[in-house]
Amino acid sequence: MENIIGSQIIQSSDDEFIINVGPQHPSTHGVLHLQLKLDGEKIVDLKPFLGYIHRGIEKMSESLNYKQFIYLTSRMDYLSAHINNQACCLAIEKAIQAEVPERARVIRTLMAELTRLASHQLWWGSTGLDMGAVSPFFYAFREREMILEIFEETCGSRLTMNYCVPGGVMNDIHPDFVRKVKQIIKQFRDNLHEYDELLTNNPIFQSRTIGVGYLSREEAISLACTGPVARASGISCDVRKKEPYDAYDRVTFDEIITTEGDCFARYKVRLEEMKQSMNIIEQLIDNIPAGEYRTKIKGIIKPPAGEYYQRVETARGELGIYLVSDGTNKPYRIKFRTPNFSNLGALKPMSLGGKIGDLVAIMASLDLIIPDIDR
């Protein structure tokens, strides 16, 4: 039997067999179902089957009003839940030309960067877990729990914070928010050397990731990869630089771009991004402007009929929101262009020809969140 992969045709010998790296699998971090055609340990073909966590958020949003559907998006990419809500609020504020006070902008940016930090920490822990190292998982959750404590103090809930509201933020920050954030940043900077000792300088980790899962720049562009996956292959695509929103035009940070494009490059980009996030937080934490934390938007939000587009940089890439409104209080059609959906496309070209162990390393470096793919 023949199977056609891209352009070349591979004559598959008979002892090939197809296994499911299925919905319930420790390394897929969710319910991603990959069907692998194997020749021994070598992967010959890879077919993703999705939809195991497809909840139809886009169809649901068409029957919820503008203040309700925002909080469904924090169930899509739950590790950057705040950034998703921020994107929806920015889109709605752009649609109804609402004016957002400076204090709210800075608080939102601070919370977004803290979310990015917490998300990268969890990614770092689970990358170690995928490669067989269990202790990084516990080290990563030490700082992450402190950040979640801050979220809980200010917004009331740890993971899906529902903190953004069209027009600003739900309520003001907790009185000792500033002190706690400074304490965390200081402690995390001291502990960052442990992150390097545990994984970065670990010869086993390096031999499993250096040179594994190479994604060239042209292929990354053609696959529309965004976020750390694209920046590790040399594409400059940080929305915080390209189209600064909220308080990102006020801070100076550099966009981490490397050109190796393998798993270790993606790992390094995310580690450096953690440092940049702390850099941003330190620039903003001391001068949070006083004043209102939100402008009250009275009544039902009814944006004028038309199309609106807003994109933000989540922890995994560019989230684009295409909002089509017909003047009523419910969106006519809303499309979430999620980063993980196109990053998943990059999984196949990177893992073909490699071994199954490399596939696990590549999936860990892609940092996929499956509800973000299925929506």
Added chain:
Amino acid sequence: MGITSLLILLISGLGFAAIAIGLNKLLSYGHYNSVKAEPYECGVQTHGATWVQFNVGYYLFSLVFLVFDVEIVFMYPWAVVFRQVGFAALIEIILFIAILFLGLLYAYKKKALTWM
């Protein structure tokens, strides 16, 4: 004296195994259903039969592992009597390991350690 201790060892070994399995069969109960007997593969139907011919590479790996696993097993009795035998034991074990190291080199040269 030797034969009785050997018998005790044999009986207690077999007995231990028999009790472990027997107790389990006696006390355990279970709802039998057809799905429980099917092979588990990440929660979905397996693609095609699961009794397929595996790639030969897997057997090569297990053979090389077996050689060095047995080597370790031989070291256990040696470690027990090592102190009484004295210096000669050290020479023997070095010789033993050296020969097996040659085996390792042979396997390495024949590329049995890398996956084709």
Added chain:
Amino acid sequence: MDVVQKHFEDFPGEVYQDKSGHSSIIITQIDRFANWARSNSLWPLIFGTSCCAIEMMSAASAKYDWSRFGFEVARASPRQADLIIVAGTITLKMAPVLKRLYDQMPDPKYVIAMGACNITGGPFMTHSYSVVNGIDKIVPVDVFIPGCPPRPEALLHGMMKLQEKIKGMKAYVIEKPKK
């Protein structure tokens, strides 16, 4: 599956037998010992579909640390697990997978429905065409833990409730299906 009660003259206790001829007897002391052993070594299956899985990971990490209660060993295959914590939404495409995983777990097995999505469909209860409104329609559930996502303490509280429930059960009787 019909479980029928048998009567033997020479044995005073209750004896149950199922279709496959498997019969089990009640011995109270061994029951208490077996239940104590089972409830303190429940091995959960690694089964996280969405946001609740992150709170389950937090419960597994050092701060909330569910290994104080014997839950630490999370197994990847249902063959070695005796508790399945359904953490995250179950959609229509995932329902047969969950049912198959539940069937492939050896007895005695328990189910914890973690999160509002598994109790009534949670935020996706209405207007969604592909979410199962409550997984007790598919698998018999022992403990429901509300919350979206529930805090790690809530998960630990739910697990302790399950342990109390196990301690109250008859250890060696073929349970009639819960529904």
Added chain:
Amino acid sequence: MQQQPEAIITQIFPDLPLGRWAQLVAITVKQDDLYTVCTQLRQHPSLDFDMLVCLTAVDRTTHLEVIYHLRSTSRNHDLIVKTELNEAQPELPSMVPLWKSAELFEMEIYDMFGIVFKGHPDLRRLFMPEDWEGYPLRKSYNANEVADNYLKSHQLLINQ
């Protein structure tokens, strides 16, 4: 900042109606010469739209509107290509040879709207189960009680 490719577009495609889609430059292209325009947009040196950021569709009840959001990483500008399809037999050429990201987008649009993409290597339902009827994101699709009927018909309920 984001430049606007208006000048180049009008110069290369003078006859195409130019418009705005959410403050992005948009051109409306008819269904049958969509592929030629897209290859030109992809290969023309001064346009060089090398990334298909997003492919989505809107059910305008009278017709289906398909939107290609293209971006040039070298020129740093964006463009929206819009086409209208009638609901009867929605067919479009597949853009997989031009942009690899189109593969997953088109599978999703086929699953949600029923638009068939000719030449797609692996066109199947991406999110819904294989034996699902109907296209969920169409306005005519009613989403209530669909889940329970599916469970009943597939013997997934506990008492079945």
